[in-house]
Amino acid sequence: MNLTSRSERLTGRIFLIALVVVTLLPFLSMLSAALQPRGTVPTGLAWPSDPQWSNFADAFTAANMGALLKSSMLIVAGVVPIGVLIATMAGFGLGHLRVPGGHIAFGLLLLGLTLPFEAVVTPLYYQMRDLGLLNTRWAIILPLIGLYMPFAVFWMRAHFTNVPRELSEAARVDGSNTWQLFWRVHVPLARPAIASLTILLFLWTWNQFLLAIVMVDDATKRTMAGALGAFQGQWGTDLVLLCAGSLLILTPTLIVFLIFQRQFIKALLQGSVKG
Amino acid sequence: MTSALGSAPAGSGIASRPGGGNPARPHRKRRWSRTAQWVGWIWVLPALLMYGFFVLRPLVLTVQYSLYQWNGIGAATFVGLENYLTVFTDRDLLKIITNAFVLIIFFSFIPVALGLLVASLVRRITGGPAGTVVRTVLFLPQVIPLVAAGIAWSWMLSSSGLINQALRAVGLDGLTKSWLGEFSTALPAVGVIGTWVMLGLCTILLVTGMSKIDPSLYEAARMDGAGPIREFFAVTLPSLRQEIGVCLTVTVIAALASFDIVYISTSGGPGIQTTVPGLEIYRLAFSQRQVGLASALGVVLMLLVLLCVLPIQRLTRGEKA
Numbered sequence: 001m002n003l004t005s006r007s008e009r010l011t012g013r014i015f016l017i018a019l020v021v022v023t024l025l026p027f028l029s030m031l032s033a034a035l036q037p038r039g040t041v042p043t044g045l046a047w048p049s050d051p052q053w054s055n056f057a058d059a060f061t062a063a064n065m066g067a068l069l070k071s072s073m074l075i076v077a078g079v080v081p082i083g084v085l086i087a088t089m090a091g092f093g094l095g096h097l098r099v100p101g102g103h104i105a106f107g108l109l110l111l112g113l114t115l116p117f118e119a120v121v122t123p124l125y126y127q128m129r130d131l132g133l134l135n136t137r138w139a140i141i142l143p144l145i146g147l148y149m150p151f152a153v154f155w156m157r158a159h160f161t162n163v164p165r166e167l168s169e170a171a172r173v174d175g176s177n178t179w180q181l182f183w184r185v186h187v188p189l190a191r192p193a194i195a196s197l198t199i200l201l202f203l204w205t206w207n208q209f210l211l212a213i214v215m216v217d218d219a220t221k222r223t224m225a226g227a228l229g230a231f232q233g234q235w236g237t238d239l240v241l242l243c244a245g246s247l248l249i250l251t252p253t254l255i256v257f258l259i260f261q262r263q264f265i266k267a268l269l270q271g272s273v274k275g
Numbered sequence: 276m277t278s279a280l281g282s283a284p285a286g287s288g289i290a291s292r293p294g295g296g297n298p299a300r301p302h303r304k305r306r307w308s309r310t311a312q313w314v315g316w317i318w319v320l321p322a323l324l325m326y327g328f329f330v331l332r333p334l335v336l337t338v339q340y341s342l343y344q345w346n347g348i349g350a351a352t353f354v355g356l357e358n359y360l361t362v363f364t365d366r367d368l369l370k371i372i373t374n375a376f377v378l379i380i381f382f383s384f385i386p387v388a389l390g391l392l393v394a395s396l397v398r399r400i401t402g403g404p405a406g407t408v409v410r411t412v413l414f415l416p417q418v419i420p421l422v423a424a425g426i427a428w429s430w431m432l433s434s435s436g437l438i439n440q441a442l443r444a445v446g447l448d449g450l451t452k453s454w455l456g457e458f459s460t461a462l463p464a465v466g467v468i469g470t471w472v473m474l475g476l477c478t479i480l481l482v483t484g485m486s487k488i489d490p491s492l493y494e495a496a497r498m499d500g501a502g503p504i505r506e507f508f509a510v511t512l513p514s515l516r517q518e519i520g521v522c523l524t525v526t527v528i529a530a531l532a533s534f535d536i537v538y539i540s541t542s543g544g545p546g547i548q549t550t551v552p553g554l555e556i557y558r559l560a561f562s563q564r565q566v567g568l569a570s571a572l573g574v575v576l577m578l579l580v581l582l583c584v585l586p587i588q589r590l591t592r593g594e595k596a
Contacts, residue, residue: 008503012396019393020412023475026427027415029437033430044437086321093318100312105319112330114580116532118553119573122560123336124329126347146329149322178315207420209535210553214561225420225535232426232539239430246426250419257418261411268417269480272525 027247034059034244042239052240059245062235067220068227069252071137072206075223078141079205083148084198088190090149091156092182096163106157112150117210120147125214139215140223144208148201155271159193160186196267199260206253224249340570347566358571367547368555368572372579374462375531375551379583381466382473382530387522390477394485395503395511413475421472425539428468429455432540455541461548468536473529477522484518485511520591524584531580552576 025045033042035051038058059065094102128139163186171181187194205223212226219230228249235242257264341358345351362368416424431437432454439451454464488510496506512519534553537543543550543558550558552572559569 008396009398012393012398015393016397016409019474019478020409022471023412023415025437026424026431026471029431030427041435043435044431044440086325089318090322093315097312097315097318099315099319102319105323108323108331109326112326114528114584115330115334116528116553116573116576116580118532118534118556119577120330120333120337122556122566122569122573123333123340125560127329127333127336142325143329146325146327149326149330153322178318182318203418207422209420209422209538210557214557225422228420228422228426229539232422242426243430246423250423253418253420254415257415258411261407264418265410265414265479268414268476269483272476272480272521 030243030247033239034247036240038238038240040240042243055240055244056248059241059248062241063227063231063245063248064220065248068222068224068249071221071227072224072252075137075140075144076202076205078137079144079148080198080201083145083152083201084194086145087149087152087197088156088187088194089182090153091158091160092186094153095157095160096165096168096186097178106153109150109153112147113154115147115150117147121210121214124211128215135216135218135221137216137221140208140211143211143215144205148204151271152197152201155197156190156193159190163189195263196270199264199267200271202256203253203264224253337570337573340566341574343567345566346564347560348564351567354567358567359575361568362571362575371547371550371552371555372575374547374549375533375576375579377462378466378469378530378533378551379527381463382469382533383523383526385470386473386477386526387481387519389474390481390522391507391511391515391519393478394481394515395507397482398485410479413479415475416472417476421535422539424468424472425536428471429540432464432467455549456545458545458548461541461545465537465540465549468540469526469530469533472536473522473526477526480518480522481515484515488514516591520587523587523591527583527587528580531576531583552579 029045032045032047034055035048035053036042036055037048037050037052038055093099094106099105124143125134128134128143133139133142167185167189168181171185176184207225208223209225209229212222213229216222216226219227222230228246231245231249232242235245340351342353342355343351344354344358362372433439434451434453434456438454442448442451452460454460492510492514493506496510501509532553533551534557537549537551537554538557541549543554553576556569556572556576559565559572
């Protein structure tokens, strides 16, 4: 560290601060627009003389926030627990039990790791139509579980590959079967990996846009991101209300992020490295 | 599972011999290793079924659709590779694919270059509260939906938005324009949104990698009289290969498969100036009912992503000393 010259470190600091400011500016600009009186045309960044906090209340009603929150939570509740559970099981099977031929299954899953959702969304739409699930939350939940499997299994397998096998052998001598072994020994040990995966799947589900707008017409049955898209479509011309509504729709994510900030950053960093 | 274990064939003679001593234990162990290994597929099956039904099946269907002309309702006509021929010869579609590659400059190259600059200047972000604030803020764009980033920046880049306000403040009134609305600036303006989303992630990834580099490498470089620039190419760049690879992989996929940002900020306009393959697939399949062509474009997009990501992986993961 002492090798870095003082001026270099100072420049670095300035760059970093500039980066922080640039990252925050869009949020501030939206806030300043959201507080302007309705019906006016706001300018970029100007603190209003008379901030209209009631705009947020209007946006809450206009966006039907209560219903949106409920819908997003239902979708997350459908995707995340099942996704995490079956991915953990598969990771256990492939990484620890080392099932014969497992590398074929793993290879198949790797195929999906870089797959853009757009490449499969069309047949998925017809598949869901044939199942009669269009315009229901299932049309978002079920495909998402499948689409997350490559990353999720990859992630959990990486954890289980590193667990020493002696651990299971010791438990087997105690007479535990594989099921007990999984729940009593391996799941508790995998808790950090499972926690990160849960955070990532929550975030990706909450923010999923494409599937939401393709599968479900009714904005109140979509994810938060999908609802936000509809909100923009409806209120795109009323900039004040649009900014207020967007900030409102962002708030739940931001609160969860700020509470679990450390875990989120860890998960996102690891997630991008491994993915 | 226990019952399956019980019915295991007892053909385990050879393996249990060397154990000697207690014949029951090795026998049991052997049984577990053969049958239970196959039984282990039960653990993999749920994930594989979901993947198979909701990813592999649609994937095969995409390839199948891409060989047909189909409006999604009536009968489909087999047209062979005609849809692919269209993708590679139609001027609009070629422009749309090129747009995605232009976005790579903004989603990948600029964030990685700026991230490297900041990383090599900062070396590490302190662990104190200031460091936590910096990290948290820089991750915000990763946490919010891309849709929100699109809305925020549509406002920033609009004619009364912050960018123009800033230009006017420094007397550059002549440069003000509706950035997302004009033919010449729309695509770069969409790109800037991507830069904003990716910059924080790349910076933190690179700074984290930077803090792992052995300081003695820099010491040695300085002893040899290397300036900051040579130091960067001799020490920083090679040591950060893996992190750069990660940044490039994530951001290149985000650029090529972009949808949310474009859909929200420009809907592909003006004209097809900012249309990307993802958006065109959506439009072809669900508005224009050209399912075959949409599917062919989907297959091409998937292959383009692979074609770009695999070399990056090879270059940066290959031989790391």
